[in-house]
Amino acid sequence: MSAGLRQLIADTQETFRTDPEKARATFKSSSNLTQGFRSEVSIRDHRLTVDEPAALGGTDSGPNPVELVLAALGTCQEITYRAYATAMGIPLESVSVELEGDIDLRGFFAVDESVRSGYKNIRANVRIKSDASDTDLQKLREIVNAHCPVLDIISNKVPVQMEMSVTRPLASREM
């Protein structure tokens, strides 16, 4: 698949250079809290269940949202390593990522308003199996970290517009 992928990357770059409008992409997700803290997510044809562990009030039927953030970062690093190794002709036998993130839960629980609710910091260990030179792997690492979308999202600010729409239950409308 490597030669096909290398061609796909080159073709895509050429398309986006010629016609930047084609590079505009919109991704979507919708979810619905069904019971307690359990939510069912739909992303195109894919489904996943998100929940909290019992210690945080859930029924542990899936990973929780902050764990999903780590999963997004790890898999994005792996895909970006694979894509750039292929594009640059650098051998890459395997790549896997382990992540840890620290949260001070006083933030979420509003115990101390000076404590942020999200991760204070995230540590990642990217494990590479490759017989490429150290120089090539350092080049690969730099280009990956400069172009990994989820690393950009987490380590920099993204503007989020939050709309809220309210519907009234039938019972209250009848009163």
Next chain:
Amino acid sequence: MSAGLRQLIADTQETFRTDPEKARATFKSSSNLTQGFRSEVSIRDHRLTVDEPAALGGTDSGPNPVELVLAALGTCQEITYRAYATAMGIPLESVSVELEGDIDLRGFFAVDESVRSGYKNIRANVRIKSDASDTDLQKLREIVNAHCPVLDIISNKVPVQMEMSVTRPLASREM
């Protein structure tokens, strides 16, 4: 489950006030790129598959990493609405979230180095069903947006430390 959850939140807040060390939590994820852009993720006892759609070089066996970020934000909003509605005694029949995020793929594909690789912006529509007053729902919305962990992670900067460790395939060690 509402009364039990309300008590759990109150108890947790009291514990964290008395002993802030107990509020320190570390979340983890590990993943492994198995084939092409497909990665298998392990989070505690939970498994999920991440992949890219065919147009981006994958086999579409799961959502992609930037879609997972949206799923994390949507479910975190929902859980935070449920938790604070319960804690504040505000009725909340249902909550669901729809999200869209825009990416200019010239960033990821290194076609234009001035273009960021992550989301340029994210739009969320939080749909609430409730017979609470508009004033209470506005209060709820404000406290949720001030304490939602994934909203903090995405809309603010998180420091990420990236380590890379390299192992050499057996074949190259034998040379």
